[in-house]
Amino acid sequence: MTVTAKRFFSSPGSQADLALECEFFSNLKMRNGTFKLTRPSRFATLEAEFGPIVRDRVKNGPCAVLDIGASTGLTTVELADFLRAQGAVPQVVGTDLFIEAHLVDLAPGIHVLSDPEGWPLQYGVAGIGIRAWVRRLDFITLAALPLLLARSLLQPRLRRRIAAGASESVRMESRALSGRPIRLLENDIFVPETGFEQRFDFIRAANILNLGYFGPDRLRIAIANIRAYCRGPGALLLVVKTAGQRHDGTLFELGEAGIFEVLDRIGNGSEIEDLVLEAGPEPRRREAS
Ligand SMILES: C[S@@+](CC[C@H](N)C(=O)[O-])C[C@H]1O[C@@H](n2cnc3c(N)ncnc32)[C@H](O)[C@@H]1O
Secondary structure (H helix, E strand, O other): OOOOHHHHHHOOOOHHHHHHHHHHHHOOEOOOOOEOOOOOOOOHHHHHHHHHHHHHHHOOOEEEEEEEOOOOOHHHHHHHHHHHHOOOEEEEEEEEOOOEEEEEEEEOOEEEEEOOOOOEEEEEEOOEEEEOOOOHHHHHHOOHHHHHHHHHHHHHHHHHHHHOOOOEEEEOOOHHHOOOOOEEEEOOOOOOOHHHOOOEOEEEEEOOOOOOOOOHHHHHHHHHHHHHHEOOOOOEEEEEEEEOOEEEEEEEEEOOOOOEEEEEEEOOOOOOHHHHHOOOOOOOOOOOO
């Protein structure tokens, strides 16, 4: 039985509960179709594969790190530990489009976990957590209808309640971040962030820049932003997509000409490798609105 958001956010939890924490967050689907899905130690094999090559490049000390689409920041903490084990002194920023959320009480025993726009992420009914998103099977079992109806009826009401301050703010972040000098910020990878320009030595985009989530044109915008966030030649970029135990990813290095080059691959390499390699140092474009 899925724990309700209210119960989850009200219990102090501990580091030992990280698998349970992941289970809770992984069931949340964001309004742009992406999931908060993450897992502890998800990248152990990938880190073993890329460790030596990363060590060669980061061992000289300070290393500014950007983890894009960091979800709750759990694997961001693991990335910091990995880089420290390679000899770096990492200063880490994790970003995600969806970190702030709200608990809204609707009636006794009924509450909703919602994003700031009123998009329901989970319903809590009589102590049971119910997912708010619709899966294909729901169209066969007819469970889709009440879910779609609930969302369209509730969204304006939730948005109003949140705007009126009649909600409890929560942050969808991991307890593993507690006491760690890692900043987890809301940021959209499709929107240029001038404060990030030429700041980072190591950038990771894990399970976010997937063709299943975004089309090539949008991905080109994200890649152009990432390129601008690299400190300069020698900066590393890791793009990976994970399915169960399998990783398909590419480790890139920004070359002197301002173009990414492949350093190493795992599995079949990143499915967006061609898009990354074609990204030149031309001015960035804003996403068309
Ligand atoms: C599948 S999770 C990946 C989590 C983690 N990187 C990992 O691999 O375990 C994808 C994350 O990307 C975030 N996301 C979706 N769209 C985004 C955007 N435009 N900018 C930044 N983050 C985004 C989602 O909120 C979600 O937390």
